[in-house]
Amino acid sequence: MIRLGKMEFLDIVDYIRGRYGINLEKKKVLIECRLRSELDRYGIASFKDYMKAVRADESGQMAGEMINRLTTNYTYFMREFKHFDFIRETILPAATAKNKADYQAWCAGCASGEECYTLAMIFQDYREENSAMPAAHITATDISEGALEHARQGIYPMKELGTLPPKWQEKYCTVRDEKSFEIKKLLKKDIQFKNQNLMEPEGIRKRYDLILCRNVMIYFDADSKKAMISRLENSLKPGGYLIVGLAEVLPREFTTLEFIGAAIYRKPE
Ligand SMILES: C[S@@+](CC[C@H](N)C(=O)[O-])C[C@H]1O[C@@H](n2cnc3c(N)ncnc32)[C@H](O)[C@@H]1O
Known part of the structure; x- marks a missing residue:
């Protein structure tokens, strides 16, 4: 199973914070679990190579898929009514x-x-x-x-x-x-x-x-x-x-x- 190393984790936290403002510094397990399927999907063997590919992808598609996996979309009708x-x-x-x-x-x-x-x-x-x-x-x-x-x-x-x-x-x-x-x-x-x-x-x-x-x-x-x-x-x-x-x-x-x-x-x- 592919593991998320400390430097890889900090790199992802920095990337997400810089680009989307979201602070994931306490969410190592969440990042590892939610992004592992992206690595599998693209046949990429490490989080380091995955981030390289995200940065190299000028279309922004991989970054979009990544943020799609990492956001918390919890909501409901009449919330805070x-x-x-x-x-x-x-x-x-x-x-x-x-x-x-x-x-x-x-x-x-x-x-x-x-x-x-x-x-x-x-x-x-x-x-x-x-x-x-x-x-x-x-x-x-x-x-x-x-x-x-x-x-x-x-x-x-x-x-x-x-x-x-x-x-x-x-x-x-x-x-x-x-x-x-x-x-x-x-x-x-x-x-x-x-x-x-x-x-x-x-x-x-x-x-x-x-x-x-x-x-x-x-x-x-x-x-x-x-x-x-x-x-x-x-x-x-x-x-x-x-x-x-x-x-x-x-x-x-x-x-x-x-x-x-x-x-x-x-x-x-
Ligand atoms: C917890 S939901 C809140 C939904 C709704 N506003 C509510 O109160 O029920 C937070 C939403 O903010 C979005 N979000 C987080 N960072 C964002 C950003 N930088 N730009 C646009 N949307 C963002 C997430 O994708 C997520 O769907």
Whole structure:
């Protein structure tokens, strides 16, 4: 069995931290287990040669496959649901009152899509009850192509259906068979999925009214966190909101955003 040596491990940790911001310095076993199958697949005999091949691959395909294996894509519908209550009760009424042409939201680090579909359900419901609500568009991004493909398909195991309110189960989901259900096109059509590395500022062009970047920077080291917070801040329109995960606090010295409440921040107008 191919083992991951100490120098090889440190090289992979450095590579992933430098390119994606993720800190894996305590994850030797995870790296060894998850990447071993990549070595097998390519018929490569050591982690050192594997990293050589990843670096030499100008197409970026091997790096993409590697990060796909190493990311933690855990998520679920209605996660940290108080944020969705805040969006419905505070953010959307304020956006509607402004009488804008459209409303741009970004789920950064969307994993397999449950978060952006929950957001789309909130938007759709709100719009039906408030015709003045601007047309909402959601951009959902991640670096894991596997997770993004799952999100694009919007097909989930049946056991996840029960985590949605019964009204939404019927309105927004189609049961495919006894094992799975699918999100309806009505929601999919307003979401654009994109592979985007949050550590590459050139990929981030638009300005958003709302950014959800929840449970992404918990895996980042301090420098990457700081760089990412500044990028997210720059991507907000004045008056826009940034919502991070409940376990993630933006250190005051890293941001000029106003703290509104439990992991919710706002850019001054
Ligand atoms: C734990 S999931 C969180 C999913 C969802 N936001 C939630 O709160 O349930 C973290 C996601 O962040 C993505 N991620 C990590 N580093 C990233 C980076 N540098 N750029 C873009 N996405 C990243 C991972 O691929 C993973 O899907």
